[in-house]
Amino acid sequence: MKKNIFILTILALFLSSFGLAFAQQTPTVSPSPETATPAKKKNKKHQTEEVAATPSPSPSPSETPEPQPRWVAPPVLDDSAKLIRYQINGVYSYDINGSNLYSTVDLLLRRRLDKYNVSAEGDIRFTKDVSTSYDAGQIQVRTADVSYSEVWLTGALGRLNVGDTLSPMHFFGNYATMGIRRLDGIQLTLPIAFSFGVVDYDKVQAPPTGLTLFYFPSVFSSQYLNLDTSQSLFLGQLRFSSKAFDVPFVLRFNLGGSSTDFFKYSSFNGGLTGSAAAEFTIEKNYTFYTEAAIPDFSNLTDSSVIAFGLNAQHLITFGPISVDNLIAEMQVPLGYSLDNTFTGGNPFIPSTSVYGQKTFMLELKTRLKAININLYATNTPGDYTLARLNASNSSYPKNVPFGLGNELEGIGVPLLTNSYSNISYMATVGVEW
Amino acid sequence: MVKYWPLFFIICFLSTGAFAGDSASDIATFYSNHEGMFKQLLEFYDPGDVTTQGDSTSEKTTTKKAGKRKAVSSAAVSAVLAVPPPVTQVFSAQSTWANMKATVINYHTHFKVMIETDAPAEKWILEEDKTKNELASGSLNDQENFVIDQPGEFKAGLNVSIMIYKDGLQYPSLLPLH
Numbered sequence: 001m002k003k004n005i006f007i008l009t010i011l012a013l014f015l016s017s018f019g020l021a022f023a024q025q026t027p028t029v030s031p032s033p034e035t036a037t038p039a040k041k042k043n044k045k046h047q048t049e050e051v052a053a054t055p056s057p058s059p060s061p062s063e064t065p066e067p068q069p070r071w072v073a074p075p076v077l078d079d080s081a082k083l084i085r086y087q088i089n090g091v092y093s094y095d096i097n098g099s100n101l102y103s104t105v106d107l108l109l110r111r112r113l114d115k116y117n118v119s120a121e122g123d124i125r126f127t128k129d130v131s132t133s134y135d136a137g138q139i140q141v142r143t144a145d146v147s148y149s150e151v152w153l154t155g156a157l158g159r160l161n162v163g164d165t166l167s168p169m170h171f172f173g174n175y176a177t178m179g180i181r182r183l184d185g186i187q188l189t190l191p192i193a194f195s196f197g198v199v200d201y202d203k204v205q206a207p208p209t210g211l212t213l214f215y216f217p218s219v220f221s222s223q224y225l226n227l228d229t230s231q232s233l234f235l236g237q238l239r240f241s242s243k244a245f246d247v248p249f250v251l252r253f254n255l256g257g258s259s260t261d262f263f264k265y266s267s268f269n270g271g272l273t274g275s276a277a278a279e280f281t282i283e284k285n286y287t288f289y290t291e292a293a294i295p296d297f298s299n300l301t302d303s304s305v306i307a308f309g310l311n312a313q314h315l316i317t318f319g320p321i322s323v324d325n326l327i328a329e330m331q332v333p334l335g336y337s338l339d340n341t342f343t344g345g346n347p348f349i350p351s352t353s354v355y356g357q358k359t360f361m362l363e364l365k366t367r368l369k370a371i372n373i374n375l376y377a378t379n380t381p382g383d384y385t386l387a388r389l390n391a392s393n394s395s396y397p398k399n400v401p402f403g404l405g406n407e408l409e410g411i412g413v414p415l416l417t418n419s420y421s422n423i424s425y426m427a428t429v430g431v432e433w
Numbered sequence: 434m435v436k437y438w439p440l441f442f443i444i445c446f447l448s449t450g451a452f453a454g455d456s457a458s459d460i461a462t463f464y465s466n467h468e469g470m471f472k473q474l475l476e477f478y479d480p481g482d483v484t485t486q487g488d489s490t491s492e493k494t495t496t497k498k499a500g501k502r503k504a505v506s507s508a509a510v511s512a513v514l515a516v517p518p519p520v521t522q523v524f525s526a527q528s529t530w531a532n533m534k535a536t537v538i539n540y541h542t543h544f545k546v547m548i549e550t551d552a553p554a555e556k557w558i559l560e561e562d563k564t565k566n567e568l569a570s571g572s573l574n575d576q577e578n579f580v581i582d583q584p585g586e587f588k589a590g591l592n593v594s595i596m597i598y599k600d601g602l603q604y605p606s607l608l609p610l611h
Contacts, residue, residue, distance in 0.1 A: 113555040113596050113598075156602055189602070243527075248532070250529070
């Protein structure tokens with residue numbers, strides 16, 4: 001026992017002296033390797049002062065402010081703020097244009113929000129049809145926006161992806177922009193909080209609210225583009241979120257207007273356009289949503305529409321196959337008019353007019369380990385979108401499409417059929433990393 | 434050997450005092466300055482083992498069983514160190530883009546804020562509510578859980594602003610810590 005104590009004592013003495021020797025080396029670490037020489041001098045001075053210093057610390061003298069440099073270099077971005085994602089998809093579709101088989105390559109570029117409060121996003125797509133050629137069929141800049149965020153404001157400009165902001169629908173919806181999900185413009189969002197009631201008596205706090213303002217110089221394709229503000233569209237959105245019976249929900253109210261009457265029964269009617277949407281999430285993986293719209297307030301009953309949807313996520317995995325999403329949506333016209341071009345009407349050739357009908361969209365997202373396999377089907381001819389315009393029902397030149405129809409989620413391409421009784425479908429196989 | 438660790442610990446302290454430098458060069462002075470702590474630690478010894486080593490500091494020589502060690506309670510440690518125990522508070526808030534929850538643990542020398550959101554976050558800012566003075570900030574990689582460790586005592590009147598990534602943009606969401 002005495003031998004053990006002796007050994008312990010010697011060991012303790014050795015470790016303590018070793019530890020203290022190491023500790024005495026650390027207080028004077030050089031602040032930066034670029035200034036090694038001046039740092040050494042600082043350390044020596046610091047060591048000298050340390051020996052002579054009294055045990056109680058004395059307050060340091062006020063530092064003299066350094067003069068601001070005349071020119072400041074741009075900030076150096078940390079690598080963690082840069083993000084690049086890649087997506088490759090093989091696509092087969094059978095729609096209004098017949099059978100199509102092509103590939104897409106997407107580059108998703110993102111600068112994350114950093115200490116300078118600036119972020120940016122870009123989405124570049126290359127498409128190539130099936131052939132022996134190496135040439136890309138199309139190069140698209142799908143999004144390209146720069147944003148600035150403070151605690152009281154978010155601003156963005158460029159090519160914005162506004163689809164998910166304006167509407168909870170995955171395929172139908174976005175009636176205020178005629179179904180278009182990506183637009184060039186400016187967006188400003190302010191989180192606001194307000195309460196209402198009688199002062200000193202009772203006060204009710206409103207649920208969290210976001211006010212967003214949009215300005216789009218034009219929503220038409222490049223062949224019809226005119227930046228003289230005649231094609232501009234203003235939109236405002238109030239967004240609330242709260243809970244009812246432990247079910248979280250989000251409400252969106254969109255209201256806007258255009259300056260020129262391009263098309264009756266559309267949101268470009270020279271007057272007001274508006275929509276309201278609600279989204280309820282049950283058990284975290286099940287979302288029910290709806291959007292009702294009045295595209296043209298001057299033709300309120302004939303242009304109104306409502307759409308419903310159900311999104312079930314993370315359903316099941318059996319073996320290597322997972323069912324990630326099942327989405328079902330339906331669009332129901334609330335007004336029926338043979339003059340409404342956007343539901344099949346034709347004021348120029350009335351004999352070809354049809355009434356609008358209910359349309360649906362089904363989407364199934366599956367995954368074979370890391371390979372995404374998505375299936376889509378719909379019977380919409382593009383109701384309530386600019387894709388409904390054709391050579392016979394509008395006075396505008398028709399040699400090129402006036403606008404796109406509803407876009408499928410994920411792959412982001414339109415899917416249209418030529419009549420309500422025909423079904424178009426699409427299958428995509430792809431990976432992302 | 435393992436059961437002698439408290440004695441080993443004390444010997445280390447004594448040795449450190451011997452080599453410490455200007456304020457603890459006298460071992461006796463060092464021991465007398467920390468005598469209360471040493472006595473507390475020695476109470477956790479098995480008194481039988483201590484007496485066979487020749488240590489006469491323990492007074493309980495017959496009542497304890499050999500090999501049994503007394504548990505160290507958090508209250509006893511706190512009393513020895515004269516530091517109040519940590520205080521935990523939970524705050525939650527909802528914005529139009531995310532639901533947020535913060536668990537604040539005040540260790541009095543520093544405090545931790547453990548935050549959970551139901552949407553990815555890109556940045557956080559800790560600030561005073563009245564003066565809007567920014568105390569700290571940090572970047573995140575689309576995280577839904579993160580921890581802020583801030584020196585000093587936690588005081589009421591702080592906010593955490595979280596930049597939520599949603600629909601392709603970053604939206605500010607306020608989480609008050611009061």
